Amino acid sequence: MISTNKLTKKFGDFTAVDNLTLSVKEGEILCLLGANGAGKSTTINMLLGFIKPTSGTAEIHGLDVAKNNLKTKEFITYIPENLMLYPSLTAVENLDYFAGIAGKELSPQMLTDFLKEAGLQEEAFQKRISTFSKGMRQKVGIALALAKDTKVLLLDEPTSGLDPKASNEFGELLQKLKNKGVAILMATHDLFRAKEVATHIGIMKDGKLRQQFVAENISLPELEKAYLDTMNYKEALS
Amino acid sequence: MLRYNFKYELRLLLRSRWIQILSLILLVLFGFSTFNGIEKVAKRKSDISIAKQQVQESDEAMLKLLDSVERGLPVSASSWTIPTSPMAVGNYHPRVAAMEPKPMAFVATGQADLFTHYIKPTVSGDDFALNFTEMTSPVQLLFGSFDLAFVIVYLLPLLIIAFTYNVLSAEKEQGSLRLLASQPISIRKWVFQKLILRFFWLSVLVTLSMLIVFLLVGTETFEWGGIVSLLGLTLSYMLIWFALAFLVNLFVGTSAKNAVSLIMLWVIFVLLTPSVINQLANTLYPMPSRTLMINEMREHKAEATKRQDEILDNFLRDHPEYAINDSTQSRNFYHSYMASQKVVKEALEPIVDTYEQQLHKQQKWAKKLQWFSPAIVVQESLNQLAGTSTADYESYRNQVIGFAETWRNHLMTYLYNNKPFAQQDYPSLPNFQFSYIANATIGLSVLVLLLIAGALLAFGFAVQGRLQKRGLLSN
Numbered sequence: 088m089i090s091t092n093k094l095t096k097k098f099g100d101f102t103a104v105d106n107l108t109l110s111v112k113e114g115e116i117l118c119l120l121g122a123n124g125a126g127k128s129t130t131i132n133m134l135l136g137f138i139k140p141t142s143g144t145a146e147i148h149g150l151d152v153a154k155n156n157l158k159t160k161e162f163i164t165y166i167p168e169n170l171m172l173y174p175s176l177t178a179v180e181n182l183d184y185f186a187g188i189a190g191k192e193l194s195p196q197m198l199t200d201f202l203k204e205a206g207l208q209e210e211a212f213q214k215r216i217s218t219f220s221k222g223m224r225q226k227v228g229i230a231l232a233l234a235k236d237t238k239v240l241l242l243d244e245p246t247s248g249l250d251p252k253a254s255n256e257f258g259e260l261l262q263k264l265k266n267k268g269v270a271i272l273m274a275t276h277d278l279f280r281a282k283e284v285a286t287h288i289g290i291m292k293d294g295k296l297r298q299q300f301v302a303e304n305i306s307l308p309e310l311e312k313a314y315l316d317t318m319n320y321k322e323a324l325s
Numbered sequence: 326m327l328r329y330n331f332k333y334e335l336r337l338l339l340r341s342r343w344i345q346i347l348s349l350i351l352l353v354l355f356g357f358s359t360f361n362g363i364e365k366v367a368k369r370k371s372d373i374s375i376a377k378q379q380v381q382e383s384d385e386a387m388l389k390l391l392d393s394v395e396r397g398l399p400v401s402a403s404s405w406t407i408p409t410s411p412m413a414v415g416n417y418h419p420r421v422a423a424m425e426p427k428p429m430a431f432v433a434t435g436q437a438d439l440f441t442h443y444i445k446p447t448v449s450g451d452d453f454a455l456n457f458t459e460m461t462s463p464v465q466l467l468f469g470s471f472d473l474a475f476v477i478v479y480l481l482p483l484l485i486i487a488f489t490y491n492v493l494s495a496e497k498e499q500g501s502l503r504l505l506a507s508q509p510i511s512i513r514k515w516v517f518q519k520l521i522l523r524f525f526w527l528s529v530l531v532t533l534s535m536l537i538v539f540l541l542v543g544t545e546t547f548e549w550g551g552i553v554s555l556l557g558l559t560l561s562y563m564l565i566w567f568a569l570a571f572l573v574n575l576f577v578g579t580s581a582k583n584a585v586s587l588i589m590l591w592v593i594f595v596l597l598t599p600s601v602i603n604q605l606a607n608t609l610y611p612m613p614s615r616t617l618m619i620n621e622m623r624e625h626k627a628e629a630t631k632r633q634d635e636i637l638d639n640f641l642r643d644h645p646e647y648a649i650n651d652s653t654q655s656r657n658f659y660h661s662y663m664a665s666q667k668v669v670k671e672a673l674e675p676i677v678d679t680y681e682q683q684l685h686k687q688q689k690w691a692k693k694l695q696w697f698s699p700a701i702v703v704q705e706s707l708n709q710l711a712g713t714s715t716a717d718y719e720s721y722r723n724q725v726i727g728f729a730e731t732w733r734n735h736l737m738t739y740l741y742n743n744k745p746f747a748q749q750d751y752p753s754l755p756n757f758q759f760s761y762i763a764n765a766t767i768g769l770s771v772l773v774l775l776l777i778a779g780a781l782l783a784f785g786f787a788v789q790g791r792l793q794k795r796g797l798l799s800n
Contacts, residue, residue: 172504183329
């Protein structure tokens with residue numbers, strides 16, 4: 088569903104992503120861990136076609152993103168760190184608009200069903216987004232993924248700034264989508280949440296994927312140690 | 326995508342109060358400017374009507390006087406004002422040569438605050454010296470007129486700039502652009518649709534506001550053809566500004582930079598280009614001095630006075646028809662004066678021609694370069710629609726000069742035949758009827774404005790593709 092092959096992005100002399108090869112299949116969640124500037128968001132930007140890779144390829148649902156950018160977006164739902172919707176529209180209206188321009192015509196009943204499934208409380212359906220917390224906006228994003236019957240979910244720091252309860256609810260929603268066969272790639276700093284939701288975990292540093300684990304084969308303390316070791320790798324070398 | 330953009334754009338505009346604010350602003354601007362225009366037209370009509378009333382009263386007095394003279398009754402009037410003399414009729418009972426306002430005159434003041442709208446050419450007056458200018462306050466000229474054309478040409482683009490400068494940049498700055506761009510849609514098409522929808526809603530507001538204002542303010546001269554032309558010009562001019570906003574949204578970046586770029590375009594197209602073209606026209610084709618013309622006229626008159634007998638003999642030799650029915654062969658001051666007037670006129674013709682030629686060259690130059698600024702095209706077309714363009718006033722001037730000639734020739738037949746003017750001759754006195762030049766270029770202007778807008782939009786589509794390849798959404 089999601090794959091990259093020797094994906095590289097250079098900004099002048101700086102290499103943001105360096106020969107990245109990864110794969111996320113249906114029903115898998117790959118959490119990419121790494122410090123700021125590790126190349127996680129740049130990878131997501133290339134998967135969305137926002138940035139052209141310097142070399143290598145990124146594929147969504149078997150299609151080269153660079154060559155079939157609009158087509159690949161039919162399979163993708165993207166939730167950035169701060170999901171910004173139209174503040175003067177209600178949750179139902181935002182969902183109707185974004186699903187509509189993506190080509191999904193939804194009845195009023197379907198709109199409320201998707202919002203309900205995404206865990207949004209019913210009394211919030213007709214409220215304007217300007218009154219929503221970040222967690223509530225993320226739920227509208229998940230409802231959009233459900234409405235689009237998405238195959239690929241790209242998440243960029245989705246739990247940063249969420250309180251533990253909202254973060255936990257968000258993790259549960261990801262599990263739901265995973266069980267529906269969605270391939271999920273999540274860039275995050277949150278080791279705990281990564282361990283909770285991921286099927287696979289990768290640690291990136293300086294644009295390279297330094298380590299990769301099957302989530303169930305590693306404990307949280309081991310993950311933390313591996314993460315810190317990777318982060319200190321350069322210092323250790325020197 | 327269009328259906329959903331259509332469905333939600335109006336909702337977003339209503340909730341952000343844009344529609345309400347724009348409606349209010351448009352109603353106030355159109356209302357005030359139309360009211361101003363109508364007031365000016367009313368004043369013009371009233372001036373013409375008073376002048377015509379004065380002529381009517383003067384004619385009634387003339388006919389009474391003629392009746393008394395013809396019945397041999399004593400009259401209490403100076404001998405030179407008794408209308409049995411054709412020169413008394415020609416000088417003291419002139420016709421009104423009026424330029425009646427067009428039905429759409431309220432739209433644009435144009436040259437109307439510089440030139441007079443009625444003249445009474447006399448038989449002994451100098452055609453070339455007919456004064457067509459009005460006493461006008463320089464302060465008023467400095468600020469111009471707050472007419473409908475001013476609102477359309479100058480203010481409407483500013484409203485469009487405020488309405489469109491941040492269509493894409495606001496999405497970028499609020500963070501919603503990345504969510505939008507992650508949908509299977511083309512961002513340039515999305516921006517295009519948003520702007521076209523805003524153009525549509527603004528067009529609806531402009532059309533409704535204008536119609537409401539015209540009905541409320543009550544133009545007596547409501548003319549559907551004119552209203553359609555006015556709307557055609559306004560909407561095509563608006564489309565050009567939306568097309569410019571489309572390009573700026575795609576190519577510039579932040580809201581602040583977009584706003585500054587659009588304001589700069591406004592300054593260039595609305596203020597600078599017309600001023601530069603006007604200045605260049607004046608520099609390249611300067612108008613001859615009016616003082617010089619009057620000085621030359623005086624010199625020629627002085628010269629003619631010295632040679633009056635010779636001039637009159639030559640004149641009669643050239644016009645034997647004037648002597649055929651004249652048994653008296655009596656010649657007085659006016660015979661010589663009228664003959665020398667003709668000589669003076671002929672001598673001054675080259676100077677008057679230079680003035681007209683320079684005016685034509687200036688107009689030709691401005692017409693050629695008007696396409697560099699849509700503002701000039703629209704202003705000129707609105708002036709044409711209102712009948713207040715330079716060409717309209719030139720046409721009026723020529724028609725008045727032509728009528729003055731007719732008036733003089735009609736009465737000169739009486740003068741040189743020494744035939745007294747009688748009551749029975751009154752119905753055959755010539756009258757002035759002004760006819761406006763046709764508005765043939767308004768349709769062409771609308772077409773060219775639409776083509777320019779189309780070209781700008783096509784350019785945006787053609788070039789923006791390359792920008793997207795460079796990673797428009799990379800930050």
